Amino acid sequence: MFQGSDTLRDSMQKVLVDLIELHVQGKQAHWNLLGSNFRDLHLQLDEIVDAAREFSDEVAERMRAVYLIPDGRTSTVTSATSLAEFPEGPVETTEVVDLIVDRMYAVTTTMRAVHDDVDDEDPTTADVLHSILERLEQLAWMTGAENRHPEKESRSKTTRDRDEKAAAEGLDRVGAIAN
Known part of the structure; x- marks a missing residue:
């Protein structure tokens, strides 16, 4: 039986709190979105929120599978996340795109920062990070393209x-x- 170390727990916990915070901030953006392309972005935020929620569940369940204890309590997430606080109140669609993309990349930065330690201890857990990274970076790219107008x-x-x-x-x- 494999049991993860404190280092593995700490690494996966960092990812977990960022994913939970991304989920919550995505909903905050979803509820307070205003401006052009509202409907499409409103629906796209639902996709990001659903993905972040599923990813956080996958990370927490992987932690339990290797006998580690995830902590998703609000106080833990608030004190440990690397994501900047989301603005209060209504936010313009173009600003929301940049804010959410920035936060998705903040999560992938956390994942990349812990990746090597995770992979050294447990390549199977690193594979979980790989699949989440792939999808989250795709979502960030697709969402960010909304604000890009090269000409x-x-x-x-x-x-x-x-x-x-x-x-x-x-x-x-x-x-x-x-x-």
Whole structure:
């Protein structure tokens, strides 16, 4: 019988709280969304929320399968998440796209940060992370494409300046680590 270590628990716990927080923030965005393309983004947020909820369940169940105790209590999530707090009140659709994409990439950054330790101890658990990473990055890319308008943006000095600043910092336009 394999039993995960405290290191494995700590690593998976970091992923778990970020996924739970992504789920909650996705619902906050879903409820307070305003602006153009409302309906499509409203439905897309449901897809992200459902995925985050399923992913958090998968992580917690994997933890239990290797005899580790997940902690998804509100106080634990709030104190341990790496995600920035979501703004209060109504939020414009274009801003929501950037906010949610940034948070999805924050979760994948957490997953990548713990990946090697997880893989060293338990490749099967690392495989769980792999499948979640693949889907979450796909969702982030597809959602982020909503705000990208290459021809229009290439004419905008503000956009060019923002993107150049982000690139100089090694980030993409929403603050995620650039490839």
